[in-house]
Amino acid sequence: MTKYVYDFSEGNKDMKGLLGGKGANLAEMTNMGLPVPPGFTITTEGCLEYLDAGGFPPGLMDEVDDHLRALEDSMGKKLGDPTDPLLVSVRSGAKFSMPGMMDTVLNLGLNDESVMGLAQQSGDDVRFARDAYRRFIQMFGKIVMDVPGEAFEEALDEAKHAKGPKTQDTDLDAEDLSALIDRFLQIYQEHTGETFPQNPRRQLELSIVAVFRSWNGKRARDYRRQNKIADDLGTAVNVVAMVFGNRGDDSGTGVAFTRDPSTGEKVPYGDYLPNAQGEDVVAGIRNTLPLRELEQLDPTSYGRLIQVMDTLESHYRDMCDIEFTIEKGKLWILQTRIGKRTALAEWVMAYDMLGEKLIDEDTALLRVNADRLEELFKRRVKADGAAPIARGLNASPGAATGAVVFSADDAEARAKENGDKVILVRRETTPDDYHGMIASQGILTSAGGTNSHAAVVARGEGIPAVCGADQIKIDLGSRSFSANGTTVKEGDTITIDGFTGNVFVGELPLEESVLEKARAGDAQAREERIWKAFERLMTIADDRRRLRVRANADTPDQSANARARGAEGIGLCRTEHMFLGEERVDAVRQMIFAETEAEEEAAYGRLLPLQKGDFIGIFEAMDGLPVTVRLLDPPLHEFLPDLATLSVEVALGEERGDDVTEKERELAKVRQLHETNPMLGLRGVRLGILKPGLYAMQVRAIVEAACEAKAAGGDPKVEIMIPLVATAPELRQMRDELEPVANEIQARESVSLEHLEWGTMIELPRAAVTASEIAGAADFFSFGTNDLTQTAFGFSRDDIGKFVGLYEERKLVPANPFVTIDVAGVGRLMRIASDEGRGANAELHIGICGEHGGDPASVAFCHEIGLDYVSCSPFRVETARLAAGQAAVGEYASASA
């Protein structure tokens, strides 16, 4: 026969599935000999069977009665006894902590009679007993029977009001409470249509049912969906003998952490509230005292508590979070669990515990959260209560302050010429704005999501950004924007917080991060524990990981930055930016407008030396490490003005009688190049095939630069990547065209590049499922998971802003697929491509260069499917190194919880 009820002495901490987290830890502590009030746990199995059958499974309540009797025996009291009643608390407790469920009912067992027994047993403290009873009616009514909480609150307020202004709860005397109890019983009856149950056994049964049912409550279901907790776990119910922290000044209740959860420091930390029950701490009715003051108030209990904390930490080998109550000088431990902590504390604690030999290296590595590492490097706004004027999406972490500018050109001009710090404010950004974006301290957009151009570039460049702040209305006419009634003019200073999405008027103080200072060489910062922790754990991660980590870097500066952060090469050097900039725009226009091959070749001739220079710098910065250069990917119309804007200009010009010949020519070209769906249009390898001179020019620039670097004693490792390949012949024919170009240059320069590879992005579903064919023409694959996600889902990153929020909220997508690889769909395509690509070409090396390369969960997936490397933005290199180490250790710690 199934056993549905376990005494605390029968369980242990590893039985969380059956007993829930709370029950398992109470059992563990009981068996450790810690002062836990006696009690028992009804299993999650009991819950599931109840929910399934719509009633208690046979035997369950009999077991409860047996355990209740045992509890009565051990306490020497009986539930409902009019002279000396046993009181119990009923607490839910699932495998994972779940705020959505029924929480706790205290003082169960009280009724119109036993309340007097409690008074007697408390030294005739009638006030205490009646207060306990009114609390019980309130809690039971609200939590078990769904009576609106306000009904009780209002009655309580009325009672206090009747005694005069400023009356506190504690000012109500026994008489007042007697009247209040009557009122509460009345309220209970009004809302439930029943009298308040006087039978304690009935009270208990109803409470157990309420806990069981709360598992399927809407809030609980939502919480589970949100946190990816399975629906078939059920909750346990803990029935625990009551202890009272509100029995005078020698009583109290508190929460304690074995270490400081915000700094990680190894000091006891917590709050204490004398003469109170736990709910008072939660309700925040009175101010709590810092835990250390308990040492003065009750040194004995404090000493015992410290001892319990030490015991628990040694036992659990992690920082514990403890709820305790002192009843008339006796310490009781009501709950413990692994404590939550800040990102900073995570690192410090893991490092310290490693030093204390409390945990081993692997464990220390898994204790930190790779998702939160980047935050530790960023500046923060010290808002100190300042009110934001708008709030958008926290698109790129960090804080920035500067003068408002409304165009990329202004941003660049003010930053370069005047050395001003500027915040670029735009509706949204385009590739044309790049030069202004990188000149800015921060970026603020009123449209676009966390995967808009602005957000992606900002994260890539490590620039703080707030995006999609839609309360902001930009009026370019008056060079200003307004938000919720505040108008901000060009040149005015604002501060943005990329952690919260907040936008403030004026300059708020910013706090530099210790890690960033330490990395920059600040000697004092390097003495700090967080830096030492960082260095130690990263060393462990590097030692464990199998994945290499490269960076997505497009310039020599970015390359150097990436290398400083531990990048082992460049996985994606985008060449788009090499077609932008004042000195190049003319040549690019010449290339686009060319009507003869000669004109086009002349344009390439102008671009070649400039781009060659770019590559030389990159090869120098990454000397000895592989550099994957992606040939031009975006459609050519991205280098021309927008169709609607230009159409208006031409129409207005004509209307006004201006000479619009030149503009009309431009418009004709824009129309010709215009695409309905540019994402699926003439770009990538298609461009390379249609304009063979273009890729040949790029290959020439790359290979000439590499030859020059090598001749100068360097060790350039070149990997040339063809984007957007859908079919094997595309790649094969491009190689057939481009390899001779590379060979010819090496022959001419008498240089032989040892490492010159040719490969492709796998960023289209067709490429993924025909990878075995494509692999025959490739030295390497690099997953372009941004585009692969776009095409697999049919989601345009530029357009999903309108629905992706609702989609995430309603769990229509498994997380945001542009942040974390969608394992079931995109991931499956990657696995097919990786397995079959390698099957066809054993020499093939495979990496990923989409935004996902810096996302810890995605890194774990890349590890799992056996990729050779991940490539991510320079600012994510440490995150990826850490995540790769953690993945190798075999488990991805998604949260330090």
Add this chain to the structure above:
Amino acid sequence: MTKYVYDFSEGNKDMKGLLGGKGANLAEMTNMGLPVPPGFTITTEGCLEYLDAGGFPPGLMDEVDDHLRALEDSMGKKLGDPTDPLLVSVRSGAKFSMPGMMDTVLNLGLNDESVMGLAQQSGDDVRFARDAYRRFIQMFGKIVMDVPGEAFEEALDEAKHAKGPKTQDTDLDAEDLSALIDRFLQIYQEHTGETFPQNPRRQLELSIVAVFRSWNGKRARDYRRQNKIADDLGTAVNVVAMVFGNRGDDSGTGVAFTRDPSTGEKVPYGDYLPNAQGEDVVAGIRNTLPLRELEQLDPTSYGRLIQVMDTLESHYRDMCDIEFTIEKGKLWILQTRIGKRTALAEWVMAYDMLGEKLIDEDTALLRVNADRLEELFKRRVKADGAAPIARGLNASPGAATGAVVFSADDAEARAKENGDKVILVRRETTPDDYHGMIASQGILTSAGGTNSHAAVVARGEGIPAVCGADQIKIDLGSRSFSANGTTVKEGDTITIDGFTGNVFVGELPLEESVLEKARAGDAQAREERIWKAFERLMTIADDRRRLRVRANADTPDQSANARARGAEGIGLCRTEHMFLGEERVDAVRQMIFAETEAEEEAAYGRLLPLQKGDFIGIFEAMDGLPVTVRLLDPPLHEFLPDLATLSVEVALGEERGDDVTEKERELAKVRQLHETNPMLGLRGVRLGILKPGLYAMQVRAIVEAACEAKAAGGDPKVEIMIPLVATAPELRQMRDELEPVANEIQARESVSLEHLEWGTMIELPRAAVTASEIAGAADFFSFGTNDLTQTAFGFSRDDIGKFVGLYEERKLVPANPFVTIDVAGVGRLMRIASDEGRGANAELHIGICGEHGGDPASVAFCHEIGLDYVSCSPFRVETARLAAGQAAVGEYASASA
């Protein structure tokens, strides 16, 4: 030891792989006892080994010598004999007929000496012998040694010119030819740097090498790529004793077909040229005679030929194409193969041969080409030499003539009000033009490819169309277009030919097809053989096929049309058109501009009765058969004006001081709804989720219509399809919302619909690879292969016009993937979805509703992966039925070869 050479008596027709098509058929005929000149075949294996090693494999030339000696013995002549030389022809012949390869060298064995022996043996016909020699030098030089053909042609022309104007080849006498031979030998030496080989054995060896090498010639390689012929087949070489058709009036040469290849009629058909060699027929120097005239010229040979033809047809059980030569009254058969024929002849012959019991039903079914069936229903232009003014893509077959109009509204107005026949001429079309397109006789666009909106709609509606005729410049200002110097005004009559892409000025006569007349009930047409053939073979196809065939039909008319063509339901009823039209446009705008739910609901309220009416008509037309209705798919901005156009209107209005308030409001909405990549934007199920009232209204209209149809005694079978699903929760949540709507109506109307299913399109790669999840929420899947191809390849159908031509030409894609399913990529995704969807839900039924559903190769693939049905445009229903029957018979006859 490998045998490299086969005597004709050693092979048979099934040895095409080893002996090539020509050699295998020559062997077959030899063994049938037909009068084939003796000879032998060098195998394709010999060719491959030669190409591999760069020289003859050991033993090959020894075998050739042995067979040559045997040939000499059987002919009683010796190669190079100065008194009685054996002459041979050397002919290439691969497994498949390949125009790119070396063809034929005749008269091999002649040299300065043996030419006199030939003269002697020909009754001292010196002229004949010298003519044979000069032909040999010319052919050998040109074909074997790459001497430019013009060099010989010019010398020949000079020789004729010297004799006076109008001199024919035959006017050159023996003396002239002697001089010409000297000149030819000189030309040979000039171009090759060698003297002409006098040794016949050397001539033969060089010729064999030339044939072998021609396998890897550029033209041959291109041809193979174009026609998907493997590169590792090699070619055989046939060495055949020469016979001469140019030995006087009792000699001649010809080509004969056992039945008329253009009508299919069972009559001997062909051409005959007296006193000539085969090359003269090919060169077209003299006009050939109809074959039947041979009966008068040489009744004995004619009789023998008819006998041979009968024998061959009985033997091959198909129409044979024969090359023959008569040498001094003796008939020789030089080659035979299965003859090519027109689409019409294919059907007539298959039907006749079935009647003659020459072939069985399965064979008859496989003899016709499903790809060409649709043509047989279309009208044709009788151009009679009229010159087209422009040429575009043959986007939709058939011919049309009518008055030029430049807008959809004009088309509709003139067609409806005046009953005019119009041709809609536009740069390209959009969904807004639909009403005008269906009112037109034909459609002509100057931009867009064979998969542009115009082309797709035209094919779907069976309207002839020429698209992308880019010589046409439309000038809307003057209501005219010009093309290559001709200007055509609005109202002028033009004729377009959707078979050829030609555009003509004026009305050209059009020829109605017999099949179309017969289907319309024309008694005379129904007596014609083609109609009987059609009926008989379609009955066989229907009997054999396992796939059901449905139609894509959006209106009652289309549904009735589809049903008349044998459709077994509707696989895709698009509802887009139900949001267009004068009476609806207001309600749709109200829906889009709604600022409150009430406004939106009011708009739905106006649309509901109209759409319900549409569905009633469709259910009536398809009574008893399943109708799959797709809920609204396109993005809402498709119902509003284009951004650039509207931007210009607003800017100009402002400039002119007009009141643009309303337009500005519209522009704001257009901007808000504007998408960078609408294909990947807010459409399909995403729209359904964001605007739940929209789908609910559609479901209400569908279910109310079905209930009404059922109440009226009908049998509506309803399948509701949610488009663009990427994840299982999308479908599940939509069903959770919509099923109650359907249930409520049935309850209210007291009608229970027996067949009411809910399913989804599988048109995104993610949906395909997660089909097992989605199948749990679906009653059916329907592959949307248009979108699946777009997303798998990352090809926007609207935009690929710029590169798809080059892609097809360079074989960068396996055929046009929008026409024929790309088996390796898209097909693999379909297979995964089909297998895993059925694995998860055994009740799931699966079809396809993309354009591919009417493409025979794609139908065969759908059969292969076990789909339940294909759905295609009504005009393709017979094609699909036929292709499905053919697929079931086990083999897809891609061409009747």
